[in-house]
Amino acid sequence: MRILCFASASAALALSCLALLHPASLSAQSLYGSLVGTVTDASNAAVPEAVVTVSSLETGTSRTAVTGPRGNYNIPNVRNGAYTVEIRKEGFRTVRRDNVLVSVDTVARVDIQMTVGQVSESITVAATAATLQTDRAEVRSEMTAKAITEIPVSGQRNYQSLFITVPGISPPSTPHSVPSNPSRSMQWQTNGNNTAANNTRIDGASATNVWLPHIASYVPALESIDTVSIVTNTFDADQGLAGGASVNVTIRSGSNQVNGAAFHYHQGNWSMARNVFLPSNQDIPKLVYNQFGGRIGGPIKKDKIFYFASYERTADHRFAGGLYTVPTAPMRLGDLSTSSLPVYDPFTGAANGEGRQPFANNRIPTARIHPTSALLMRACPRKITLPLTASPAPITSPPGRLPSIAIPSTPSSTSTSTTAGPPTPA
Numbered sequence: 412m413r414i415l416c417f418a419s420a421s422a423a424l425a426l427s428c429l430a431l432l433h434p435a436s437l438s439a440q441s442l443y444g445s446l447v448g449t450v451t452d453a454s455n456a457a458v459p460e461a462v463v464t465v466s467s468l469e470t471g472t473s474r475t476a477v478t479g480p481r482g483n484y485n486i487p488n489v490r491n492g493a494y495t496v497e498i499r500k501e502g503f504r505t506v507r508r509d510n511v512l513v514s515v516d517t518v519a520r521v522d523i524q525m526t527v528g529q530v531s532e533s534i535t536v537a538a539t540a541a542t543l544q545t546d547r548a549e550v551r552s553e554m555t556a557k558a559i560t561e562i563p564v565s566g567q568r569n570y571q572s573l574f575i576t577v578p579g580i581s582p583p584s585t586p587h588s589v590p591s592n593p594s595r596s597m598q599w600q601t602n603g604n605n606t607a608a609n610n611t612r613i614d615g616a617s618a619t620n621v622w623l624p625h626i627a628s629y630v631p632a633l634e635s636i637d638t639v640s641i642v643t644n645t646f647d648a649d650q651g652l653a654g655g656a657s658v659n660v661t662i663r664s665g666s667n668q669v670n671g672a673a674f675h676y677h678q679g680n681w682s683m684a685r686n687v688f689l690p691s692n693q694d695i696p697k698l699v700y701n702q703f704g705g706r707i708g709g710p711i712k713k714d715k716i717f718y719f720a721s722y723e724r725t726a727d728h729r730f731a732g733g734l735y736t737v738p739t740a741p742m743r744l745g746d747l748s749t750s751s752l753p754v755y756d757p758f759t760g761a762a763n764g765e766g767r768q769p770f771a772n773n774r775i776p777t778a779r780i781h782p783t784s785a786l787l788m789r790a791c792p793r794k795i796t797l798p799l800t801a802s803p804a805p806i807t808s809p810p811g812r813l814p815s816i817a818i819p820s821t822p823s824s825t826s827t828s829t830t831a832g833p834p835t836p837a
Contacts, residue, residue: 604655614661702724
């Protein structure tokens with residue numbers, strides 16, 4: 412331990428060289444999954460030196476491993492997807508199990524029992540029901556590409572808005588303005604932890620925003636996401652940098668089949684309900700929201716190299732506006748007589764507030780109004796001129812209530828685009 416502490420640079424260099432020389436010996440569990448299992452015979456005795464071949468149903472790529480003295484095998488760094496597991500051993504029938512699912516951050520266990528026979532004889536086992544995760548103790552949820560693209564996603568079709576379905580996570584919200592948060596990343600709390608305690612990885616790389624650590628610096632296009640894994644408790648050793656939730660986003664990859672999709676989502680003020688406070692002679696503020704794009708993936712060299720590309724653009728044109736409350740003309744002069752709540756004179760009574768007397772008729776004398784307050788009252792809007800209307804209807808309010816007004820302003824337009832997907836080797 413002392414050597415690692417004092418020679419961290421040398422250790423890092425050594426680990427990098429080891430990763431280049433023996434990539435299969437290192438684990439990247441936060442990005443991939445793994446396949447483990449035990450091979451036995453009919454008497455439950457271990458079958459050593461059996462050849463285990465794992466083949467992807469999507470890309471056709473395969474990997475092999477050999478069982479140890481106890482019949483165990485371990486194939487790490489397996490990309491999520493469906494696989495076929497085939498086990499061969501001289502003197503035993505070949506066993507083949509189809510449609511074995513491997514997910515990000517999980518350990519898929521496939522235990523096989525072989526029977527005596529010829530290698531040319533084979534036994535095919537159909538897909539079985541999903542088993543409990545017994546090799547890891549973490550609390551984990553997963554969102555697949557099918558769920559992400561088919562479940563209605565509110566707002567700007569951000570996958571993070573679906574975290575509301577994960578136990579222990581508070582409803583996500585979008586903080587900050589577009590210049591500060593152009594990807595419109597969302598923040599949330601996990602099991603009561605601070606919003607900055609979450610960590611998001613995209614294909615294994617941390618997407619933490621250095622200046623705003625409670626949000627991710629980049630949000631991939633919804634159509635480009637293959638799987639989202641959310642670990643909320645009992646983290647494994649590879650889930651660092653997170654005290655709340657560890658989110659791992661896996662981008663789609665190409666396969667042996669060319670496939671893609673295109674989309675266009677539109678939202679306009681024609682589909683929006685009127686604000687209850689909007690004057691009857693005003694139209695609904697302008698809103699033209701379009702989000703469009705697509706994805707495509709396929710093979711460059713079958714069973715070897717694949718490509719994937721994704722594009723998304725968001726065009727948002729709208730009138731920026733707000734609903735504000737302003738004081739009436741008598742209130743600006745200190746006359747609060749229409750209010751049923753008394754206004755107390757701070758210069759009366761004791762220091763703890765006992766014995767204070769209200770102003771007569773709830774009217775504050777002009778001499779008692781501070782110059783700063785008077786300046787703020789002069790800067791506060793008195794009359795609102797509504798554009799594109801003839802003569803605005805007067806704004807009234809019940810006695811003792813402050814009137815509410817809607818102030819439209821100039822239109823704004825923002826757009827963002829995202830691309831992903833260099834050629835992906837097997």
